[in-house]
Amino acid sequence: MRRGLPEPLSERIPNLAPMVDVIMVILVFFMLGATLTIVREGALQSELDPRSGPGEGVPVEIIPTVKIALEDAGDGRCNIHVMGRRLEDNSFEGLFALLREKREAGADPTAPVVVAAQPGVRWRWVVKAMDAAVRAGFRNVQFAVHLGE
Amino acid sequence: MRFRPPKPVGMTLNLAPLVDVMMCLIIFFLLASRLVSAQHRPLQLAHARAAPEIERGALGSRAVVNVRPTAAGPAEYVVYVWDGQRIVERSLTPTELAGHLQRRAATAAAGGEDLRCVVRADRDVTYGDVEAALRACGLARITRVVFSVDAGEEREEAP
Numbered sequence: 001m002r003r004g005l006p007e008p009l010s011e012r013i014p015n016l017a018p019m020v021d022v023i024m025v026i027l028v029f030f031m032l033g034a035t036l037t038i039v040r041e042g043a044l045q046s047e048l049d050p051r052s053g054p055g056e057g058v059p060v061e062i063i064p065t066v067k068i069a070l071e072d073a074g075d076g077r078c079n080i081h082v083m084g085r086r087l088e089d090n091s092f093e094g095l096f097a098l099l100r101e102k103r104e105a106g107a108d109p110t111a112p113v114v115v116a117a118q119p120g121v122r123w124r125w126v127v128k129a130m131d132a133a134v135r136a137g138f139r140n141v142q143f144a145v146h147l148g149e
Numbered sequence: 150m151r152f153r154p155p156k157p158v159g160m161t162l163n164l165a166p167l168v169d170v171m172m173c174l175i176i177f178f179l180l181a182s183r184l185v186s187a188q189h190r191p192l193q194l195a196h197a198r199a200a201p202e203i204e205r206g207a208l209g210s211r212a213v214v215n216v217r218p219t220a221a222g223p224a225e226y227v228v229y230v231w232d233g234q235r236i237v238e239r240s241l242t243p244t245e246l247a248g249h250l251q252r253r254a255a256t257a258a259a260g261g262e263d264l265r266c267v268v269r270a271d272r273d274v275t276y277g278d279v280e281a282a283l284r285a286c287g288l289a290r291i292t293r294v295v296f297s298v299d300a301g302e303e304r305e306e307a308p
Contacts (some may be wrong), residue, residue: 016164023171030178042200042300043208043267048283048292070276078308090308119277123216123270125308126279127195127298134199145283 044130046141065111066102066138068095068129072120080129092128099136109137116144192217195272197298208295210262212253214246214282216270224271224278226285243281250289264289269297 069081080087080095087094103109113133117126126143133141192215215227226246229236241249250266257264266286270279286294 016168020164020168020171023168023175026175027171027178030175033178040202040299040301041194042197042298043203044197044200044296044298046294046296048287048294073308080308092308117276119275119280121276122272123274123276123279124195124272126276127197127272127296128308130296131197131199131298134197143280143283145280145287 044127044134044141046130046143048142065107066099066113066133068113068115068133070115070117070121070125070129072118076122078117078121078125092125092132095129096132096135099133099138103137107138110140111138112140112142113138114142114144192269192271193273194269194297194299197300200298200300202300203295208265208267210257210260211265211267211295212250212291213267213269214250214285216268216274216278216282218271218274218278223281224274226282243285246282247285247288250285250291254289254291263293264291265293265295266291267295267297272299 067083069084071079071081073079080090080092082095082098087098099113115126115129115133117129130141213228216224217227218224226241226243228239228241228246228249230239230249231237239249250264254264266282266289268279268282270282283294286292
């Protein structure tokens, strides 16, 4: 009787190539899906005045260093006013330049800068105004909130 | 002396370790994409240059409010809550949002923490919509508010 050698290892392994193909496709799908959702998300911080607002029901007057008013111009656009005067070029770069001038002239960076926007103004413009103030060096940007529903 | 030629052996790669690694990657992406969709709704965030990227964990105890535009009418306020088994999405009215934030603030206060509200508003909602969320924060006595913005490539926009 002839004793045969054990079967080579390679013949006992199932063929995994189709499985690898499928897994590769799934992997590529998830990798692409994941990268499409990646957004560099930043954060702008603000403090609401604890003395006032709807929680207390008592409006408190804040005397801001700068008051930026955003007026709804319709059609998704807005007009920029600073301390009651309309900005000449009506741009956020112009607003940034003006705020930087104020900082260089010695304005306190911790003094409140209030952004008062009309309810119909797009959020993107409000963020731009806040961004301009933060870039100019003001650290205390607050929002005027209308009382009531 | 006669030599017998060696018996041909089929050449097969051992793919088992490759499969192991890929399975791990798939499980990772499956779990990660699920977590990402829970916190990051597909919102078009407003762009800001001065906004630093912040690790969510560094914000401490926080309540995330997504302000999402709707086809008609006011925006909806979407929050994610743990119902004991899984994270579920809830669309709230401003009044319900105030109640939700009040409960969250009370839970955080009981744990000795100060709750922070993270507002993730779509760039196309109006200030009035975000104002309602700020008002809800005021009712819940939450003073620290963080606005999530897109810190990536800036698009040219004129007001």
